[in-house]
Amino acid sequence: xxxxxxxxxxxxxxxxxxxxxxxxxxxxxxxxxxxxxxxxxxxxxxxxxxxxxxxxxxxxxxxxxxxxxxxxxxxxxxxxxxxxxxxxxxxxxxxxxxxxxxxxxxxxxxxxxxxxxxxxxxxxxxxxxxxxxxxxxxxxxxxxxxxxxxxxxxxxxxxxxxxxxxxxxxxxxxxxxxxxxxxxxxxxxxxxxxxxxxxxxxxxxxxxxxxxxxxxxxxxxxxxxxxxxxxxxxxxxxxxxxxxxxxxxxxxxxxxxxxxxxxxxxxxxxxxxxxxxxxxxxxxxxxxxxxxxxxxxxxxxxxxxxxxxxxxxxxxxxxxxxxxxxxxxxxxxxxxxxxxxxxxxxxxxxxxxxxxxxxxxxxxxxxxxxxxxxxxxxxxxxxxxxxxxxxxxxxxxxxxxxxxxxxxxxxxxxxxxxxxxxxxxxxx
Amino acid sequence: xxxxxxxxxxxxxxxxxxxxxxxxxxxxxxxxxxxxxxxxxxxxxxxxxxxxxxxxxxxxxxxxxxxxxxxxxxxxxxxxxxxxxxxxxxxxxxxxxxxxxxxxxxxxxxxxxxxxxxxxxxxxxxxxxxxxxxxxxxxxxxxxxxxxxxxxxxxxxxxxxxxxxxxxxxxxxxxxxxxxxxxxxxxxxxxxxxxxxxxxxxxxxxxxxxxxxxxxxxxxxxxxxxxxxxxxxxxxxxxxxxxxxxxxxxxxxxxxxxxxxxxxxxxxxxxxxxxxxxxxxxxxxxxxxxx
Amino acid sequence: xxxxxxxxxxxxxxxxxxxxxxxxxxxxxxxxxxxxxxxxxxxxxxxxxxxxxxxxxxxxxxxxxxxxxxxxxxxxxxxxxxxxxxxxxxxxxxxxxxxxxxxxxxxxxxxxxxxxxxxxxxxxxxxxxxxxxxxxxxxxxxxxxxxxxxxxxxxxxxxxxxxxxxxxxx
Numbered sequence: 001x002x003x004x005x006x007x008x009x010x011x012x013x014x015x016x017x018x019x020x021x022x023x024x025x026x027x028x029x030x031x032x033x034x035x036x037x038x039x040x041x042x043x044x045x046x047x048x049x050x051x052x053x054x055x056x057x058x059x060x061x062x063x064x065x066x067x068x069x070x071x072x073x074x075x076x077x078x079x080x081x082x083x084x085x086x087x088x089x090x091x092x093x094x095x096x097x098x099x100x101x102x103x104x105x106x107x108x109x110x111x112x113x114x115x116x117x118x119x120x121x122x123x124x125x126x127x128x129x130x131x132x133x134x135x136x137x138x139x140x141x142x143x144x145x146x147x148x149x150x151x152x153x154x155x156x157x158x159x160x161x162x163x164x165x166x167x168x169x170x171x172x173x174x175x176x177x178x179x180x181x182x183x184x185x186x187x188x189x190x191x192x193x194x195x196x197x198x199x200x201x202x203x204x205x206x207x208x209x210x211x212x213x214x215x216x217x218x219x220x221x222x223x224x225x226x227x228x229x230x231x232x233x234x235x236x237x238x239x240x241x242x243x244x245x246x247x248x249x250x251x252x253x254x255x256x257x258x259x260x261x262x263x264x265x266x267x268x269x270x271x272x273x274x275x276x277x278x279x280x281x282x283x284x285x286x287x288x289x290x291x292x293x294x295x296x297x298x299x300x301x302x303x304x305x306x307x308x309x310x311x312x313x314x315x316x317x318x319x320x321x322x323x324x325x326x327x328x329x330x331x332x333x334x335x336x337x338x339x340x341x342x343x344x345x346x347x348x349x350x351x352x353x354x355x356x357x358x359x360x361x362x363x364x365x366x367x368x369x370x371x372x373x374x375x376x377x378x379x380x381x382x383x384x385x386x387x388x389x390x391x392x393x394x395x396x397x398x399x400x401x402x403x404x405x406x407x408x409x410x411x412x413x414x415x416x417x418x419x420x421x422x423x424x425x426x427x428x
Numbered sequence: 429x430x431x432x433x434x435x436x437x438x439x440x441x442x443x444x445x446x447x448x449x450x451x452x453x454x455x456x457x458x459x460x461x462x463x464x465x466x467x468x469x470x471x472x473x474x475x476x477x478x479x480x481x482x483x484x485x486x487x488x489x490x491x492x493x494x495x496x497x498x499x500x501x502x503x504x505x506x507x508x509x510x511x512x513x514x515x516x517x518x519x520x521x522x523x524x525x526x527x528x529x530x531x532x533x534x535x536x537x538x539x540x541x542x543x544x545x546x547x548x549x550x551x552x553x554x555x556x557x558x559x560x561x562x563x564x565x566x567x568x569x570x571x572x573x574x575x576x577x578x579x580x581x582x583x584x585x586x587x588x589x590x591x592x593x594x595x596x597x598x599x600x601x602x603x604x605x606x607x608x609x610x611x612x613x614x615x616x617x618x619x620x621x622x623x624x625x626x627x628x629x630x631x632x633x634x635x636x637x638x639x640x641x642x643x644x645x646x647x648x649x650x651x652x653x654x655x656x657x658x659x660x661x662x663x664x665x666x667x668x669x670x671x672x673x674x675x676x677x678x679x680x681x682x683x684x685x686x687x688x689x690x691x692x693x694x695x696x697x698x699x700x701x702x703x704x705x706x707x708x709x710x711x712x713x714x715x716x717x718x719x
Numbered sequence: 720x721x722x723x724x725x726x727x728x729x730x731x732x733x734x735x736x737x738x739x740x741x742x743x744x745x746x747x748x749x750x751x752x753x754x755x756x757x758x759x760x761x762x763x764x765x766x767x768x769x770x771x772x773x774x775x776x777x778x779x780x781x782x783x784x785x786x787x788x789x790x791x792x793x794x795x796x797x798x799x800x801x802x803x804x805x806x807x808x809x810x811x812x813x814x815x816x817x818x819x820x821x822x823x824x825x826x827x828x829x830x831x832x833x834x835x836x837x838x839x840x841x842x843x844x845x846x847x848x849x850x851x852x853x854x855x856x857x858x859x860x861x862x863x864x865x866x867x868x869x870x871x872x873x874x875x876x877x878x879x880x881x882x883x884x885x886x887x888x889x
Contacts, residue, residue, distance in 0.1 A: 036689070061754055078501040078573065083760040086750035088656045089663070234689050242682035249675040253668060260664020261473055264577055272578035505763050547763035670743055677736040684732060
């Protein structure tokens with residue numbers, strides 16, 4: 001499938017397109033060549049776009065009813081839940097939508113890690129992605145403050161206090177963030193303004209993310225370059241569109257299950273208690289999607305150190321394209337990396353679990369081990385593996401018949417294993 | 429090397445799954461979290477409220493709890509709305525008119541008292557949190573509008589707490605005005621046992637046992653916290669059925685569309701056959717030998 | 720040849736998918752629109768009671784109902800006679816005064832000009848009753864439009880006399 005140039009069908013279309021090439025753009029998006037072997041893990045880009053749009057639409061609507069004032073915020077949420085037509089639906093979609101957004105983004109990120117999508121020539125896509133992820137966390141955090149429940153208030157207090165760890169100017173920065181001497185009304189109103197603004201920045205970055213993607217084209221499960229103008233690719237529309245929608249619907253079913261049947265399962269009960277600056281909840285925990293970083297923060301025994309490590313845990317992702325020195329992208333052909341990938345997944349899940357636990361006893365020990373491993377994975381294992389790992393033979397092209405059926409790859413490898421040594425090279 | 433790694437991964441995953449079970453025990457600070465088991469009609473995807481129970485629950489709330497606990501986000505009109513206790517509008521009006529609240533200012537600039545209307549929020553027993561705490565020995569009786577959502581365990585917790593008053597075990601020290609409750613965190617609660625058999629008289633003749641009243645008032649509180657629960661369940665069921673139908677259609681369409689592309693290629697079957705022949709050649713007669 | 724036959728079945732499948740998808744999309748959009756309609760707390764505030772015992776003849780009081788001014792005027796005998804004497808043929812929006820005031824002494828109207836929503840002034844205009852300063856609509860002592868751009872008479876809300884001193888609006 002080659003990507004043909006857009007040829008206007010009418011004089012009007014030609015007139016318009018020569019002035020503003022929207023029609024060319026739409027033609028490009030439709031005919032954009034995608035590798036035909038993309039699996040369902042590749043549908044999360046589309047799912048994430050859906051998530052962002054859902055959050056923006058429901059968010060703008062909630063903004064029509066929400067009152068950003070410490071005296072009225074909690075009450076206005078109850079007003080939305082009780083009085084506004086379909087208000088409960090819109091709020092539950094927005095609240096659970098945030099969780100689903102992060103679920104999808106984590107799958108998207110780990111897919112990139114597994115298939116080496118961050119490697120040349122896709123470093124910029126990856127880095128923009130990390131920035132989007134950072135902004136998502138900031139947006140989600142500020143959004144969680146808006147209902148002005150106990151977790152909102154104390155979460156805001158704890159997170160903004162992180163900045164007080166900065167030497168010399170820390171105190172002034174927190175005071176500046178709060179607009180007072182504690183989290184209060186000025187803090188709430190600025191968080192509301194920023195919570196409204198950041199999604200649009202994310203939207204802009206997503207356009208850049210997709211733009212950067214469309215230059216080299218998609219990576220694929222095999223991880224070797226596809227020939228763009230060949231039968232190795234298929235046009236985005238209708239093939240990938242249909243596949244994306246299929247996956248999206250499965251995603252929405254799970255999403256709606258939470259919205260209608262377990263809308264508060266992912267939230268914390270304490271956030272239904274109105275904020276009270278005099279009483280701290282027994283355990284302050286962020287939303288589940290921030291827990292791994294919260295665990296890292298608490299694993300480090302020094303205040304400043306914790307903050308540094310927490311931010312470093314995200315920043316290390318920016319450097320990932322250069323830390324991973326392996327030339328082979330897909331971990332299908334990297335037997336050792338593949339194992340470590342799963343260890344990393346397990347570590348992050350473990351960190352998430354530990355983030356919800358009090359930082360004491362065995363939890364603290366485990367958090368430290370997991371934090372250490374997290375950094376070892378990126379800073380030591382990846383550079384070393386890239387140098388010494390013996391990767392499997394790459395196929396010549398993604399249309400290698402062997403690859404059409406996933407199980408066959410393993411069979412081939414097993415078969416090859418028997419002859420390991422002398423004729424593994426000749427097998428192919 | 430790889431086998432060792434496999435084992436490590438497996439161990440980590442298993443430990444993640446197993447640790448929560450022992451961890452939670454240790455974490456609960458002496459409160460019993462094995463809540464009493466009750467069949468709630470509102471649980472499950474088709475869950476609806478038991479109207480009679482809601483109406484009785486309102487009565488228990490009004491006669492027992494309302495002296496100290498507000499439900500400030502509930503309005504009298506909610507009592508007659510669909511999906512709630514569904515009192516008739518007249519009944520709800522009559523209920524509202526029993527309460528007085530301050531309104532104003534009038535044209536003379538003065539505040540005045542009037543009886544409540546359907547559009548008013550439930551009248552609070554105390555004007556503010558401080559007054560409520562002061563009247564209750566320093567412990568603020570929490571507003572109960574969203575109580576069922578504000579406590580881990582929800583309905584089960586509230587029900588268990590109401591049923592959980594006991595004599596303290598020997599050696600357990602209690603200050604004056606503090607009571608022992610099996611389900612309260614730390615087992616100390618400042619609210620004395622609010623219910624006892626026969627404390628209210630149900631109009632519908634139901635016997636007002638502590639268990640019955642606890643169940644009714646808990647149902648009422650769950651509704652107060654989630655007044656649209658029934659609509660939510662109804663809509664959710666429809667939405668998910670719809671999505672499953674649409675998913676089926678979309679998936680079939682997708683398969684059709686993709687078959688267009690695939691038919692242009694070398695037949696997939698042929699490719700598989702070829703590949704499988706190659707595998708068989710290497711595997712020999714018994715594929716099991718490769719492990 | 721089989722390819723020629725295929726399109727029909729495909730078309731049916733695609734049409735069904737599109738149609739069902741469109742139905743879902745439309746139903747998903749409705750809550751997004753309906754949320755802007757008056758919510759249940761606003762709808763519940765639909766009645767207000769007004770004490771009229773202190774209103775002198777020839778005076779108007781203005782109260783707020785659903786965010787709009789309500790004129791309650793205790794009309795003088797002369798005003799009532801004037802209003803009743805008008806020939807319906809002279810009216811742009813013919814309505815009998817007796818249909819507009821349940822009790823001739825009391826005229827209860829929504830104080831919003833039917834032209835573009837300004838609030839008319841009382842004891843003004845050619846009929847010495849109500850006059851809208853925005854675009855010059857003149858209303859008579861029964862609140863009927865007599866001159867100017869307004870298309871209809873001042874609207875009468877739903878109201879009732881609870882007793883001699885109290886009017887319940889809504």
